[in-house]
Amino acid sequence: MSRFMTIWLPRWPVQRRLVERPELRKVPVFVCRRERRGAMTVVSWAWAEPPRVERPASPAAGRRESATIHPGMSLAEAMAVLAVAHGSRACHVAEVNHDDPVADRAALERLARWCRRFSPTVGIETAVAASVPECLHLDVTGTAGFFGGEAKLVRTVAWTLAAHALHARAAIADTPAAAWAAAHHTDALAPSGAGGTMMMVLPLRQADAPAGGVRRTAVRRRRRWAVVPKGEASTLLAGLPVVALRLDEATATALREVGIDSVGGALALSSRSLASRFPPLLSRRIAEFRGTLAEPIAPPGGEPLPQESHAFDFPVQAADIDEGPLIGMIEPLVGRCLAPLIGRGEGVLALQVRLEHGPRTAAAAPTVIDVGLFRPSASRTHLVELVRLRLGRIRPSAEIDGIAVEVVAAGPLPCRQRLLFNAGGECGLEAADVDAEVGMLLDRLSGRLGRAAVFEPQPVGDAQPEHAWIAAPPRCRQGPRPSSSGRSPPARPLVDGPAVYDRAGRSGTRGRSSPRPVPAGRRPIWMPPRPLPLDVASGRVVSVSPDGPPALFRLGDRVHRVVQAHGPERIETAWWRGPTVRRDYYVVETESGERFWLFRRLRDGGWFLHGMFA
């Protein structure tokens, strides 16, 4: 018989934020959703460490006990409740965050992966219609023995999570549905007997049960775990309220209308009346509770990225070992990392190779080789080649204890059918082939030269020539581009560039993504990193008029006489960018036909060489 554990993380959106920012534990935290008309609705809230109550017997303390904020309340209403319970100061210090279901789910998936230490099958709950799941289901069939029994396992889970500042409740039962119900009502369950594994539902008297449905024990200490023995879920959990069956509000209301407010009452209904009188959700939930309908545990969305390592029997001196043997050891590790990825149709986007140094060496931190790719690759030879390029530059000096290869990022691999015989010859390469070749070239270049040294320049709308472009990382082109023989290429957006420079009648779409494209032919192809000063005082620049272009200037040992000058083109930068740049640029042509780009700094009249039309 299967056994399932459910870990409930109450108010997970708030808990996640508290883990990320522990300083928020001292203030009330609201996670709100912005509704259509601007109203804020509370999704979840918590105050992890409210201030101690000085006088517990005071009337205010009594009000605090009754301060309850339900999800779905508007933020203003919740603030009012909070102010009544804790005073208006609590409202002032309250932290209000927008909800982020994607981040919440991603964090829960990370936690699910972490929980694989308890069971190989971990999944996030899918049955509850709530936007943010708060529960993890674990198939603990047969794994409890490794932890000394189910009671010890469930206790270990609760306290291990508590050590990570996570408040969790856990329960083990025959079905995920029963475990869910038990985990949400661990307070209502108490140990019975010395073994500690038997749990009993406290005798519930419906009359004095509070709105929560379960009578609180006299001791205020809350239990965080519960174990429902095999085959006893229906009897032990019968006293729980019907919402423990994971029903929506409409179904629960329908049940209450006929006087059924406990799980036991719902389970006692005949299946025929279920189908005819209640929504189908109820019969499904009951079937899941009984175990007659299997509830699969879906693993979290992203599979863990593969990771392989190899430990040497003896530490190896890096100076003694050549590059070849190291690569020879790295290559099978890369191959083993690739195997699961290929099965999922994915390729490596980033790979990390770590050369672990032993504790005896001074360099305790491993030597890390990070390899990034511009498009996913599943080629072992390509990846190993990239590692080899980097390894040739990073030679570790300390002794090596082991090698670890980890896939840091993966992406979907473009998959397509290849032709066995391509009659087109060299020119018949498909577009995807060409893109793949260029992608591999970019990987190799950036692997050896550095990732910042390989780029695709993109124009930006900046008047200052030095900042008129940015070095963007090369684009990864996925899949074949639409050819003109097929459908027409997408229309390029019109760019409102100045057409005054373009006497050739070319349309104003020259700067591809720039709102203000650089006019064609007006910029030098070579530009020194910083303007080269032309010394005026020593007569290296002679200008006819104080505001005119230079007539003569000297560069090195050559004197250049200017026969033609175009300009000035005044370039000024905005004051908020720092030091203001005010320059008058001239394109000057010397008597030998060479063209330079000079500017006069308007601040002091100094001349500079800023480019060559090479």
Added chain:
Amino acid sequence: MVGFGHDAVRLAAGGGPFPGGSVVGGLVSGGQLLSREAARPVVSSGFRGLDTLLPAGGVRPGSLIEWFAGSGAATVRDEAAPPADDAVALASGAASLAFAVACRLAAAGGGGDGTGRPRTIVVVDRTGWFHPPAVLPWLDDERRLVVARPSRDDDEIWAIDQALRCTGVAAVLAWPRGTAGGPRRGGARSSGSWQQWSTAMRRWQLAAASSGAVGLLVRSAAARGEPSWAEARIAVSPRPGGSLLERRLQLALAGGAWSAADPGTERSAEVLLDLARAVEAPARHAAAVRDREAVAAGPARWRGRTGERHAFPEAGAACRAS
């Protein structure tokens, strides 16, 4: 020319069944190389004057072309000279013309047949002086520019080799210094030997021949005496008188490994480069400019390798507002 034996070698080498596809194993017979080169159609450079100079009547895919910037007046400068001095001889329009040819190569074929034409231009910029906004207006959405900035000389040689080896690259533009010439980032560097330079260039030539990419190497005129594996060596010297968006360039064939040209039989041509579109300007513009130059009565300033220019016309500064 390719018999059964060649095919067997190719398949054994692990290459695809494409004639001219990338052969991974690197095992290529000479006959294959020759047949592959013969199968490649010669692409017009887009400049009529340049086409007449090139041995094949155009740019042959899988070849190297050297461009010598500046006139022969530039001599080998000492290593301690500031980089600007070297750059002076290079403000001649050779790089612009080479990039215009690269744009033409990247657009060759049009891609209308649905096949993947190489459309990538790789610039290996050892100097760090390359200013992309000058050429970005020449590129359209189809063509792609990738810039690599190696910081060491051996990295530069390797990067050019890798880029030329890639079948997805249309043209590789670089300004390697070789044994002399060219601005350098970081000041002086150790002078490489001719042997090393010749070896590197042979590697590039073989890499280009294996992939079909074209290597366009812009170099200082001081490097004209060095050994070369380029199919053509073109000396580019500017002529004054063009408008702001036009550049008049005098080209001269300065030898080449494949043409075995005699240095004494240099041929020359003139092109008018339209800087707005990176194409040859219409002929009427050229004629007008030529007429204007005739009026100016300027002597022919390009005098070959040893030509020197001391005839400075006493022309004042002509300021023209754009």
